[in-house]
Amino acid sequence: xxxxxxxxxxxxKRVVLxxxxxxxxxxxxxxxxxVRTLQAWRLQEKGPPYLHVERSVRYRLSDIEKWLDAQTxxxxxxxxxxxxxxxxxxxxxxxxxxAALGSIQGTRKPTGGPTT
Numbered sequence: 442x443x444x445x446x447x448x449x450x451x452x453x454k455r456v457v458l459x460x461x462x463x464x465x466x467x468x469x470x471x472x473x474x475x476v477r478t479l480q481a482w483r484l485q486e487k488g489p490p491y492l493h494v495e496r497s498v499r500y501r502l503s504d505i506e507k508w509l510d511a512q513t514x515x516x517x518x519x520x521x522x523x524x525x526x527x528x529x530x531x532x533x534x535x536x537x538x539x540a541a542l543g544s545i546q547g548t549r550k551p552t553g554g555p556t557t
Contacts, residue, residue, distance in 0.1 A: 462492070462499040473509065 482488025
């Protein structure tokens with residue numbers, strides 16, 4: 442921490458905030474988006490939050506981290522074996538399908554196939 446004299450001769454403490462501000466180039470070097478993509482996102486009002494002070498654009502590291510966390514896609518859990526209810530329903534449906542096919546095949550007239 443440093444001190445800075447005021448106009449009346451008193452000294453005030455200068456505090457450096459622990460917040461890190463990044464340029465668009467520094468954000469691009471993180472590897473998830475190019476400078477051009479960051480620029481396009483700002484025009485489209487998408488992407489991570491940013492600060493715009495006069496002509497400078499800065500990103501807070503904490504905002505980048507939060508935004509990236511929000512982009513996380515959770516993979517679906519590995520498929521567990523079907524429950525007994527699902528297996529019973531499938532067997533019932535299969536039985537209905539087989540019965541329907543059997544009745545269709547029993548009522549079907551022979552088509553003009555090869556003659557011997």
